[in-house]
Amino acid sequence: MAITVYVPSDTTARALQADRVAEHIARAAASRSVDVRIVRNGSRGLFWLEPLVEVDTPDGRVAFGPVMPGAVDSLVESGLFDGRQDHELALGLTEEIAYLKQQQRLTFSRIGIIDPLSLEDYTSLRGFHGLRAALARDGQSIVDEVKTSGLRGRGGAAFPTGIKWQTVHDEAPGQKYIVCNADEGDSGTFADRLVMECDPYMLIEGMTIAGLAVGADQGYIYLRSEYPLAHTILNNAIARACEAGYLGDNLLGTDKAFHLEVRLGAGAYICGEETSLLESLEGRRGLVRAKPPLPAIEGLFGRPTVVNNVLSFAAVPFILDQGGQAYADYGMGRSRGTLAIQLAGNVKRGGLVELAFGISLLSLMEDFGGGTLSGRPLKAVQVGGPLGAYLPESQWDNPLDYEGFAAFGGVVGHGGVVMFDDTVDMGDQARFAMEFCTVESCGKCTPCRIGAVRGVEVIDRIRAGENADMNLTLLGELCETMVDGSLCAMGGMTPFPVQSVMEHFPDDLTPRHARVAGGIPC
């Protein structure tokens, strides 16, 4: 019988030469006349171990990693195909790797296990159970189940998903839309990508259930153009799902319909903001719309529209299959269920960590992350993307949940945790926050469009030692103007990282020459 070897195929594994690893393994097997079947699975999200090669054994899948192309021969020599665990890259049973074992994977239960495009793999692990359950219920009862789960939007604003769906459900029947926000623009985040590349049918299933819940028969996935692999995989998955009756005019033989299409963004961070996204889908510049009207009432092409993040939709199949309460049993306070935390930046063990809300940031960064990659002391952490504050050590004890973070001005956002060691110059980071806003502002309102440009200039003056004190005051005022006067969170939150640097890392915002003279590294 053929030996099954798994070589991940997500963007990160490929970025670390997984394709070459797969080729080398195939060649080594052929030259030894060993019958090997190579499966290109998704990634388990243990990125520091990628490429993570697995081999099927009678005891379960055993893992080796990180496997660089050059290591394949020695791995094969030392019994890779028998799953022998002699090699220095051997990691034992995959499921026993502590980083994985200690997680609570409700949404990411299948990633890395299955071949992303295999419907057989998907359905063998409860795939489409949620859809079947939804098809047997009416829209209101689906909405109720999602309300019971306590699910809140995972795209950043943490708005209760069930309530959003209720609004769209309650609008008069007619054309309604389901739009998936797959713009994943935050630095330090890749969980949406993992869903789309490693378990695409889960997203399709979640969006279809949303369609059934609110009475929408058309969905769009607005995908960032920076994710070419996810694009290919989604298009493939949609075609296969249509063919098998999981999408189309007669869902699983019923008279219910749902159609789905992927639309590509074009490199604009602001198009992750939901109204800008809708403008873009309609074919215009991504200028933010004033709210109200809410997209739930007047959304895409003026019709009632559910806009949710990839992870929000991805949580739904579990909720319909196992019940909203099973999901709500995880979490703390008003943050129910699990959070997909993404450890990134200067981290030793970067990757995806899915856990119930409530773990402390410090425990995440140390117990899971293993500290910095460089081995140097950790200096600052940015949670929640480019609009999130930089957190100093005094704030690392905080548990990760929406209310807890909001209490001290932190942002959970999409769950990205970006770590920096002590070589970072926080003045650079503050400047970058403003610079990013100059590049990505939609330009509709002045505080954001002009404020960001001024912000860069003022920070440059401070660092050049020009009237530093006066300019620091000016920077503080500028930040307040942007927070108070911007139409959307782009301009309204860009000051957060800047203000956090002013408050917690003031030394890094002093003139550079003074710091060099004072011996502070920069």
Next chain:
Amino acid sequence: MSTTSSPAAGAWTPALIQEVIDDHKSMPGAMLPTLHALQDRFGHIPDGAVPLIAETLSCTRADVHGVISFYHHFRTRPAGRSVIHVCRAEACQAVGSRQLEAHIKASLKVDYHQTTPDHEFTLEPVYCLGNCACGPSIRINDDVHGRVTPARFDELADELTTTVVEVK
């Protein structure tokens, strides 16, 4: 009229452009899909496409220009044979992308949004490629590369230029 100066760009004629536009015009919100299709096919969105798009999609030329200029992804000039996107976002900064960026600019002798004189490379910034646990990240055409040190970049650039010689 031709754009053969850039090997990445397919030669275009008004008829070919119209064909691409017609393939997409019936889609709701056809503008972005049309622009993507044009750029995928011809390597950029030729100026000559603008009036044709405006005509077919019933909008003004200014509307079309406005959309093209809003989105960083769209280009109106031919790109080099390979487009290199360097991630400038925070997670990559935390592992040395600023040094990598400086190295790439110095070794290709171009800045962002520029193409090398031999039309080999176009350099573009990008804000996150979703490879944030294994940065610094760059994208060369549709392939993302992780943990890119300056030395690794030189290797990758070498591989690309070597392939050209083989192809010729």
